[in-house]
Amino acid sequence: MECPTKLYYSGKKEYADQSRQDPFLAALADGGFQVGALARCYFPGGHMIGQLDDQAALTETARLLRQENVMLYEPAFLYENLFVRVDILVKENGCLRLYEVKSKSWNPVQGQPFTGKKGNLTAAWKPYLYDVAFQAYVVGKAMPGYVLEPFLMFVDKNAECPTDGLNQKFRIKRVSGRKAEVQIINLTQEDLSVSLLAAVPVEKYVSMIMSGYGTKDFDPLGFEGTLRYFSKFYGRDERITPVPGGKCEKCQFKCSEEDEETSLKSGFKECWKETFGWEDQDFKDPLVLDLWDYRKKDSAISERKLVLADLDEKDIGMKDNGNDGRPGLSRTKRQFLQIEKAKTGDFSPFIDRENLGREMGRWHFPLHFIDFETAMVPIPFNAGKHPYETIAFQFSHHVVEEDGSVRHAGEFLLADPGVFPNYMFIRKLRAELGNDEGTIFCYSHYENTVLNAIHRQMQQDGGQPEDSDDLLAFIESISHSSSGNERLWQGTRDMVDLLDMVKRYYYNPSTNGSNSIKYVLPAVLQSSECLQRKYSKPVYGAEGGIFSMNFKNKRWIEKKNGSVADPYSLLPEMFADISSEEMQRLMSGEDESAIRHGGEAMTAYARLQYEEMEDFERGAIVKALLQYCELDTLAMVMLYEAWREEVS
Numbered sequence: 328m329e330c331p332t333k334l335y336y337s338g339k340k341e342y343a344d345q346s347r348q349d350p351f352l353a354a355l356a357d358g359g360f361q362v363g364a365l366a367r368c369y370f371p372g373g374h375m376i377g378q379l380d381d382q383a384a385l386t387e388t389a390r391l392l393r394q395e396n397v398m399l400y401e402p403a404f405l406y407e408n409l410f411v412r413v414d415i416l417v418k419e420n421g422c423l424r425l426y427e428v429k430s431k432s433w434n435p436v437q438g439q440p441f442t443g444k445k446g447n448l449t450a451a452w453k454p455y456l457y458d459v460a461f462q463a464y465v466v467g468k469a470m471p472g473y474v475l476e477p478f479l480m481f482v483d484k485n486a487e488c489p490t491d492g493l494n495q496k497f498r499i500k501r502v503s504g505r506k507a508e509v510q511i512i513n514l515t516q517e518d519l520s521v522s523l524l525a526a527v528p529v530e531k532y533v534s535m536i537m538s539g540y541g542t543k544d545f546d547p548l549g550f551e552g553t554l555r556y557f558s559k560f561y562g563r564d565e566r567i568t569p570v571p572g573g574k575c576e577k578c579q580f581k582c583s584e585e586d587e588e589t590s591l592k593s594g595f596k597e598c599w600k601e602t603f604g605w606e607d608q609d610f611k612d613p614l615v616l617d618l619w620d621y622r623k624k625d626s627a628i629s630e631r632k633l634v635l636a637d638l639d640e641k642d643i644g645m646k647d648n649g650n651d652g653r654p655g656l657s658r659t660k661r662q663f664l665q666i667e668k669a670k671t672g673d674f675s676p677f678i679d680r681e682n683l684g685r686e687m688g689r690w691h692f693p694l695h696f697i698d699f700e701t702a703m704v705p706i707p708f709n710a711g712k713h714p715y716e717t718i719a720f721q722f723s724h725h726v727v728e729e730d731g732s733v734r735h736a737g738e739f740l741l742a743d744p745g746v747f748p749n750y751m752f753i754r755k756l757r758a759e760l761g762n763d764e765g766t767i768f769c770y771s772h773y774e775n776t777v778l779n780a781i782h783r784q785m786q787q788d789g790g791q792p793e794d795s796d797d798l799l800a801f802i803e804s805i806s807h808s809s810s811g812n813e814r815l816w817q818g819t820r821d822m823v824d825l826l827d828m829v830k831r832y833y834y835n836p837s838t839n840g841s842n843s844i845k846y847v848l849p850a851v852l853q854s855s856e857c858l859q860r861k862y863s864k865p866v867y868g869a870e871g872g873i874f875s876m877n878f879k880n881k882r883w884i885e886k887k888n889g890s891v892a893d894p895y896s897l898l899p900e901m902f903a904d905i906s907s908e909e910m911q912r913l914m915s916g917e918d919e920s921a922i923r924h925g926g927e928a929m930t931a932y933a934r935l936q937y938e939e940m941e942d943f944e945r946g947a948i949v950k951a952l953l954q955y956c957e958l959d960t961l962a963m964v965m966l967y968e969a970w971r972e973e974v975s
């Protein structure tokens with residue numbers, strides 16, 4: 328439904344596919360393993376069809392469904408050339424109840440979010456509803472004569488976990504390469520006495536979809552006609568004519584840099600070549616898809632404005648005052664800067680020295696640079712806790728003194744299985760930051776969001792720590808209250824968001840429009856001679872050099888083909904058994920802050936929590952986590968150093 332042309336590329340080995348990620352990692356990262364296993368615990372006594380091949384699964388499903396009443400996990404159904412596996416199916420008294428289990432969180436007090444004010448299906452929930460509608464359609468056709476009741480099962484974020492240690496009762500074991508099984512250990516009736524999952528009846532919405540009400544996505548053929556149309560093309564292995572648009576930005580059939588070096592084909596390039604008559608060299612210019620935060624990509628592409636050089640002020644609706652009266656670039660001015668630099672082939676960075684210098688003049692030494700790593704797990708650690716609470720398990724901290732000296736001042740990592748780390752995290756953070764009045768820096772609003780989450784947890788927690796008043800006061804001193812928090816505050820040392828500074832005062836064309844620190848760091852190193860001079864020597868972690876907790880005599884400037892190599896590429900891979908390319912896939916398709924906070928570290932944490940592994944494997948992951956997080960705060964320091972050189 329995102330784009331029917333994708334059906335053609337899907338499953339073909341010769342095409343690059345950024346979503347063809349390791350299913351083991353994907354399920355670890357989003358909690359899918361645990362949620363699936365927990366859902367089955369709430370429906371005890373079913374038959375698992377499991378990891379049989381498609382034909383064997385169909386035969387076994389049909390055999391078991393001869394029983395009057397039966398419950399099946401992962402049964403298979405086929406109608407014409409449409410095939411589905413259902414998560415849980417309950418056959419009872421002539422009725423088939425179909426449960427599609429999702430690890431998405433659900434807020435039961437929000438009412439029903441599936442339709443908007445005008446009765447149309449809401450974009451955020453369509454993928455889930457279409458998924459279950461397709462399942463209901465195939466099962467209904469394969470099993471005529473039954474009353475069909477479809478449900479979506481989500482994780483109820485308001486449910487309170489009834490017991491301690493439930494989280495650790497769902498262990499994960501990799502079996503035969505990419506497959507994994509969940510081992511449930513010592514689960515009790517009390518563990519299941521409160522359901523952490525909500526079964527939401529969706530029959531009404533499935534009927535709407537099938538009858539073409541509340542969505543235009545199936546026009547003009549209707550739901551059934553669209554399925555037939557898709558399946559006809561898929562069955563004949565023909566490509567549905569592509570209609571490129573803004574959706575192509577995140578198309579999974581683009582080649583990564585590594586894919587380009589192999590013989591993998593790019594579905595993205597094939598679509599654009601076919602539609603626009605392009606040749607390979609046309610893809611070398613920056614595309615309209617690369618323009619930062621541009622919301623009119625569809626209309627620009629429909630007018631055949633395909634590269635940045637095709638755009639002008641009118642296309643972006645340039646405004647001078649789009650920055651809430653704050654100094655620096657507005658969103659549209661920044662976009663125009665990106666366009667202008669692309670048009671003139673200017674790769675030099677833009678820096679608003681005057682405004683940035685004024686801002687930097689207000690900062691107090693020593694400067695503190697911090698970065699958090701967090702996870703959200705569906706099954707809580709302790710009784711009384713809710714699913715998907717923020718788990719803050721790691722931070723790194725660098726300090727810059729007024730004389731310019733830098734040190735890795737501290738770090739925290741607590742990923743022991745089953746241990747809720749948040750209060751120890753905040754205690755250690757206070758010990759690191761609470762001894763002076765220096766300015767504190769983060770990169771993105773994420774750190775503020777995490778501190779708000781811990782603030783809320785501490786207030787709601789029945790078993791509050793004894794020092795909670797001190798910890799709450801500390802949080803309020805270095806952050807500001809975000810929406811949804813009952814208490815309002817603005818800390819005297821509220822953190823300075825360097826990402827916000829980048830957006831307003833700095834643009835480096837080598838970032839290709841991304842403001843993620845993972846792109847900004849290599850770009851800054853490439854363009855800053857002072858950083859190149861300083862970090863081309865092995866001073867980091869050297870005696871008499873820059874103190875580091877995790878590196879020794881590290882040289883951060885390495886040249887590859889005349890360019891400065893991305894420092895993140897100089898770190899060992901986070902997991903010995905998973906390539907960095909696979910990790911990139913795991914992280915693809917997310918927004919900038921999610922890339923930093925949602926990918927490798929979160930997966931590493933999930934592995935340390937749930938996966939059966941040897942001590943040496945655990946040690947290697949912990950070491951990699953510490954190095955990555957240290958580089959995250961060092962990257963912020965380097966950005967600061969480059970700016971200081973520019974404005975002094």
Ligand code: SF4
Nearest residue numbers: 330569575578595598
């Ligand atoms: S490149 Fe665009 S048109 Fe082609 S498959 Fe991807 S999203 Fe669809």
